[in-house]
Amino acid sequence: MTRPSDRIFGLVVILAALAYIASALQVQASFLSDPVGPKAFPIAVGIVAILCAVTMIARPDAEPEWPAVRSTLAIGIAIVVLVIYAYALKPLGFLIPTAVVAAILSYQISPSPKVSVLSGIGLSIGLFVLFRFVLGLSLFGFPRGWF
Amino acid sequence: MADLLANLSLGFGIALSPYTLLLAIIGCFIGTIVGALPGLGPANGVAIMIPITFSMGLDATGALILLTAIYYGAMYGGRISSILLNIPGDEPAMMTTLDGYPMAKAGRAGDALVISGFASFVGAFLATLGLAVLAPALSRIAYEFGPAEYFALYLLAFCTLGGIASNNQAKAALASCLGIGIAMIGLDPNSGLPRMTGGNLHLYDGIDFLVAIVGLFAVSEVFFFIESKGKSGAAGIKLRGRVTVPWAEIWTTRWTMIRCSVVGFIAGVLPGAGASLGSFMTYMMEKSIAGEKGKFGTGVAKGIAAPEVGNNAAAGGALVPMLTLGVPGSGTTAVLLAVLVTLNITPGPTLFVERPDVVWSLIASLLIANFVLLAMNVPMVKVFVKVLEVPPAILMPGVTMVSFVGIYSLTGSYFDLLLVVLFGVLGYVLRKLDIPTVPVILGILLGSKMEKQLRDAMVLSDGDWTYLFSSTISSVLIVAAIVGFILPIFLRGRIRKPQRISD
Structure with a gap:
């Protein structure tokens, strides 16, 4: 199969759109109904999306340059780290997760341990000061109960 | 006319208060930096700043002035990396690389920055006046x-956005569907x-568009930087010596600037066209007017002035449909529309009657911001050139953290942060596949x-x-929407969007 990216994406969109339409069909209609109702518009959007996806499968564009395995891995690590960050921000406070995550991201962009550690620590403290004291946001620097 | 002056004096009354003035200046400064940095465009810059602005508790006028000043600033700043690095700081500044970089390579980096700075000022200033009148x-x-009319208008926005601003109708329409589909949640x-x-x-509360904006624009950009390992790939040109103003050369571009302001402004007002189209159209127009003798592409003043006037005039023009109809003319104005909606201000005709203070202080602030930006971008341009030396390994983690904290301090929910990451991945995949992300935002x-x-009409x-x-x-x-969607399919073979020139 030539030019698989657009075709695979088109297929994914068709499946997602079908699921979306199926989900729209399940929407409860209330007794206060209007002529269109809550189902019609989402279903129409799903159908248009399927038409677009079919066009993409039929006439795919030139293949994009996907990153090499190593870069893909680096992006994967970045995604995992960011997900962990999302969960860690509340229980662990701002400073520690931010320093770790910023350092890891920095290392993924430019693999120099010294620069990454310094930019992690620097960004964490610098942004905390900026957010907390200059902009006055309510942020907790440390896990609750430490101080 | 008397109305206009009365309204403007109302606006200046608010805009000249020290606090508002300070906000406009801060906005201009941040905006120019954001614009100058390659990879961070006006839409990113405004998107990252929105949550922070809200958490600071600024009032509607203040928030809007700060963010619009960032928007204008980014439009000015985009040219700096176009000229010095041959990498557009944002998409609308792409055409500026065509003559700006050759001029800088010929040892006239300072002149190129000054000419383009003046051009930005003329375009943005005339467009702001146009905004006040139109x-x-x-x-x-x-x-x-x-x-019925509003439904048709929204349809037009989606169609022209997909039609003019993208390379592939199906992909643009798919992006709109994706956004509208998310909005239904x-x-x-x-x-x-x-x-x-x-x-x-x-x-149950739906997906906040701020989450989508920050994910699609800012986080996806980080993934691109990780992929490229932060390599910019071009040799930067150093700015040496004193920056002087080449008055005579600027004077030779006067008609170019006036023509391009008008064309750029119109391109901006059309829904979906935006600043990129503005700079493209003005450059192509001036190139054909100048002809072979004009030597466009070798580093001539007119070739630098035209696209900069065009994109800044379009930036002002794009505010017209956003404020009067609630339909944004470009990606960044879509983000600004999100600001208005979040501030509980309904854009549209009633805005001018019910909240004249907001509209007119915004316009007055933009007029002031233009002078501030001129000062920042001509005599002080060296400060911003320094910004280009910040390595991406520090910059991009910083951008990520600012985006996350912004969203977190606004909603306090880890779930929204997860959505930000998800939208970041989605944005990366979409951009890889050349599917535009602006229609997704507009759809949401x-x-x-x-x-x-539609339902009210029925x-x-x-x-x-x-x-x-x-x-x-x-x-x-509706007819315009259909034509706007279909016509570019046939025109695409004849008018090619210029791709980046390589060294």
Whole structure:
């Protein structure tokens, strides 16, 4: 199969759109109904999306340059780290997760341990000061109960 | 005319208060930095700043002035990396690389920055005046709009955005569907019952467009930097010596600047066209007027002035449909529209009557911001050139953290942060596949309104679909939408979007 990216994406969109339409069909209609109702518009959007996806499968564009395995891995690590960050921000406070995550991201962009550690620590403290004291946001620097 | 002056004096009354003035200056400064940094465009810059602005508790006027000043600033700043690095700081600045970089390579980097700075000023200033004149007039027409007309208008925005601004209609339309589909998630406004939530309680309030904007624009950019390992790939040109103003050369571009302001402004007003098209059209127009003798592409003043006037004039023009009709003309104005909606200000004709203070202080602030930006971008340009030396390994983690904290301090929910990451991945994949992300944002923003207008129209007509064509305005808009979507398919073979020149 030539030019698989657009075709695979088109297929994914068709499946997602079908699921979306199926989900729209399940929407409860209330007794206060209007002529269109809550189902019609989402279903129409799903159908248009399927038409677009079919066009993409039929006439795919030139293949994009996907990153090499190593870069893909680096992006994967970045995604995992960011997900962990999302969960860690509340229980662990701002400073520690931010320093770790910023350092890891920095290392993924430019693999120099010294620069990454310094930019992690620097960004964490610098942004905390900026957010907390200059902009006055309510942020907790440390896990609750430490101080 | 008397009205206009009275309104402007009302605006200047607010805009000249020290606090508002300070906000405008801060906005200009941040904006120019954001614009100058390659990879961070005006849409990113404004998107990252929105949550922070809200958490600071600025009032509507203040927040809007700060963010619009960032928007204008980014438009000015975009040229700096175009000229010095041959990498556009943002998409609209792409055409500036064509003559700006050759001039800088010929040892005239300072002249190129000054000429383009003046050009930005002329374009943005005239466009802001145009905004002050055209917006109230257009808002009077907008009073005629009912549900059918608004539905047609939204359709037009989606169609032209997909039609003009993308390389592939199907992909642009798919992006719109994606956005509208996401907008449907949450409680149905008419019945109050949940839709498309999959039973997830976090989704009952729908997906906040700020989350989508930050993910699609800022986080996806980080992934691109990781992929390229932060390599910019071009040799930067150093700015040496004193920066002087080449008055004579600027004077030779006077007619170019005036022509391009008009064309750029019109390109900006058209929904979906935006600044990139503005700079493209003005450059191509000046190139054909100058002909072979003009030596466009070798580093001539007119070639630098034209696209910069064009994109800054379009930036001002794009505010017209955003403020008067609630339909953004470009990606960044879509983000600004999100700001207005979040601030509980309904853009549209009533805005000019009910909240003249907001509109006119915004316009007055923008006029002031232009002078501030001129000062920052001509005598002080060296400060911003320094910014280009910040390595991406520090910059991009910083951008990520600012985005996350912004969203977190606004919603306090880890679920929204997860969504930000998810939208970041989605944005990366979409951009890889050359599927535009701006229609997704527009869809999330306008999707529910579009549905509501359609349903209201059907309630009015008791389910008669021909009602959508019952007025001249809505018929014209729908026809324009269809033409705007289909026509570029045929034009695409004839007018090629210029791709980046390589060294």
